[in-house]
Amino acid sequence: MEYNIRILEIFSEKDTVSEMKKIGVDAKGIELMSPKTLCRVLKLEQVELKLALILKQEMLSLGGEAALSRETITLKYQTTDVLLIGSLKHYQRLISKLKDQYFGLAKLAVEIEKVLNNFIKDEFKLVCGRHQFDLGKRTLIMGILNITPDSFSDGGQYQEVEKAIERGVQMAEEGADIIDIGGESTRPGAVPCSIEEELVRVIPLIRGLTKRIDLPISIDTYKAEVARQALEEGAQIVNDISALSFDPRMAQVVAEYKVPVVLMHIQGTPQNRQQNPQYTCVVSEIILYLRERIKTAVFAGIKADKIIIDPGIGFGKTVEHNLEILRRLREFKSLGRPILIGTSRKSLIGKILDLPVEQRLEGSLATAIISILNGANIIRVHDVLAMKRAAKMVDAIIRRETLF
Numbered sequence: 001m002e003y004n005i006r007i008l009e010i011f012s013e014k015d016t017v018s019e020m021k022k023i024g025v026d027a028k029g030i031e032l033m034s035p036k037t038l039c040r041v042l043k044l045e046q047v048e049l050k051l052a053l054i055l056k057q058e059m060l061s062l063g064g065e066a067a068l069s070r071e072t073i074t075l076k077y078q079t080t081d082v083l084l085i086g087s088l089k090h091y092q093r094l095i096s097k098l099k100d101q102y103f104g105l106a107k108l109a110v111e112i113e114k115v116l117n118n119f120i121k122d123e124f125k126l127v128c129g130r131h132q133f134d135l136g137k138r139t140l141i142m143g144i145l146n147i148t149p150d151s152f153s154d155g156g157q158y159q160e161v162e163k164a165i166e167r168g169v170q171m172a173e174e175g176a177d178i179i180d181i182g183g184e185s186t187r188p189g190a191v192p193c194s195i196e197e198e199l200v201r202v203i204p205l206i207r208g209l210t211k212r213i214d215l216p217i218s219i220d221t222y223k224a225e226v227a228r229q230a231l232e233e234g235a236q237i238v239n240d241i242s243a244l245s246f247d248p249r250m251a252q253v254v255a256e257y258k259v260p261v262v263l264m265h266i267q268g269t270p271q272n273r274q275q276n277p278q279y280t281c282v283v284s285e286i287i288l289y290l291r292e293r294i295k296t297a298v299f300a301g302i303k304a305d306k307i308i309i310d311p312g313i314g315f316g317k318t319v320e321h322n323l324e325i326l327r328r329l330r331e332f333k334s335l336g337r338p339i340l341i342g343t344s345r346k347s348l349i350g351k352i353l354d355l356p357v358e359q360r361l362e363g364s365l366a367t368a369i370i371s372i373l374n375g376a377n378i379i380r381v382h383d384v385l386a387m388k389r390a391a392k393m394v395d396a397i398i399r400r401e402t403l404f
Contacts, residue, residue: 010037012120013088035088040119042084042091042112045284051103052080058097064090084112091116118336124377125305126338128216128236128260133177135338135377138399139391142218142380143168143176144344147201148185165208172213175388179213180239180380181205181230182220186270186315198226203233210234218262224249231257241266241315243293244300255301262308262340263293267316277316283328286311290335308378310340314347322348326367329374342380343367344387365390373398 010016016034025033047055049072056066064086072080086094091112098109123136133140147164168179183201184193193201198221206217210233218237219230224247227238236259243263244251254261265286267277279285290309298304311325311332322343332339343349349363350356361383368379368387372394381387 012122013038035092038088040084040086040088040091040116042115043284044082044084044108044112046079047082047108048079048104049075049077051105051108052082054101054103054105055082055084055098055108058094059084059086059090062086062090062093062097064094088116114336115334119333121333121336124338126260126308128178131216131236136399138395139372139376140177140378141175141384141388141391142178142180142340142378143171143174143384144182144342144380144382145171145179145205146182146185147205148183161204161208164205165212168205168209169212171384172215174385176215176384178216178218178237178378179209180218180220180237181209181235183226184221186241188270190270192270195223195225198223199229202226202230206230206233206235222246222250224253228253228257231259236260237262240264241270241312243290244297245293251297251300251302254297254306258303258306260306260308261297261302262310263290263297264310264340265289265312265315270315277318277321279321282317282321282324283331286325287332287335290332294335294337304337307337308340309335309337310342313341313343319348319351322346326370326374329371329376333375338377339375340378340380341368341371341376343371344379344381344383361386369394 008015008019010019013034016037017030020030020034052068052072056068059066064084066085067083069077069080071077095109095113098105100106123134126133126135145164145168147161171179181202183198184190202219206219209217216236217234218239219227219235220239220241221227221230222240222242227250231238231253238250238254238259239262240250241264243265244254244261268275290311294304294307294309297307309332311329313322313325317325326343329339329341344364345357345360349360349367353360353363355363364381364383365386368381369390371379372391379387379391
């Protein structure tokens with residue numbers, strides 16, 4: 001007899017439960033066995049050597065694995081990175097044991113538990129005024145509407161307010177969930193504009209658009225006063241490329257208006273960000289940055305459930321950095337916040353495909369699809385209709401139980 005044998009792709013405990021139910025496993029058996037089927041590799045950076053050695057000892061005693069630098073045996077360094085390898089069952093037992101120990105191990109156990117819970121979190125409620133989205137059930141489409149003379153893709157196309165309003169209405173009709181309005185180009189080398197000039201560009205557009213469409217409007221700015229006046233006129237989200245760091249008053253404005261905020265990573269400034277960007281480990285450094293910015297936002301009074309993260313594709317990254325982020329985007333789920341990704345028509349696509357901005361649709365679609373598969377909840381796009389269709393198709397494959 002020839003057996004039909006295959007390896008199952010198990011991405012979540014829900015997948016395991018589903019497969020066990022299909023073959024008629026007892027409910028108690030499912031409860032006991034499902035946490036054993038998912039392996040997780042956790043990386044802990046710069047752990048004090050004493051704690052690292054205890055971690056390894058405890059994980060090995062539970063049947064898991066732990067990898068340390070070979071130099072730990074020589075006591076050459078005071079700290080080491082640690083890789084923990086085990087099933088969810090291993091981690092449950094490890095956390096339980098560590099919580100009863102000293103030397104900071106109890107605190108470390110809480111952090112490990114938090115990251116594990118963050119990683120499996122799939123659904124978020126995003127409230128934007130009277131609008132509410134169930135992130136995780138489907139991908140949201142954020143349409144890009146720049147009213148600037150010099151944005152890299154659509155600069156000058158919608159410089160007139162009426163034309164910009166019509167484009168916003170068109171994006172709404174094409175299926176956009178959010179319209180992201182920007183009044184200052186942040187392309188490399190762009191000349192900064194004053195607060196007054198940015199307000200002249202965006203406020204009439206927000207006023208006009210809110211009368212025509214019933215969608216949340218996001219203001220793409222790093223200036224607190226622009227954000228404040230945009231929110232007064234009806235905008236409901238702040239999208240800040242500096243993650244509240246360029247203008248010290250921005251966090252206060254977001255907290256005061258109780259609106260969602262996108263915290264994006266950028267290395268440098270819009271003007272110099274592409275001048276030889278360097279990282280030791282790009283994903284690790286961006287996650288650390290965003291973790292700190294989340295803490296800063298919460299400390300300023302912004303509720304955690306109002307925070308969205310964006311790794312900042314193209315903002316102080318080489319093509320290789322950008323590709324690494326897209327490949328490992330799922331690691332950003334460790335932060336426990338919805339992920340926004342913006343690759344639309346960007347230079348990494350142009351460089352790889354050797355195509356000008358107006359011919360980058362297919363590359364934009366490919367990067368958006370990969371992003372959704374790897375955990376993105378919101379995609380920021382120029383080509384709303386095509387992206388809406390692509391996202392709906394991907395959602396039907398990976399989120400079928402929430403769509404049908």
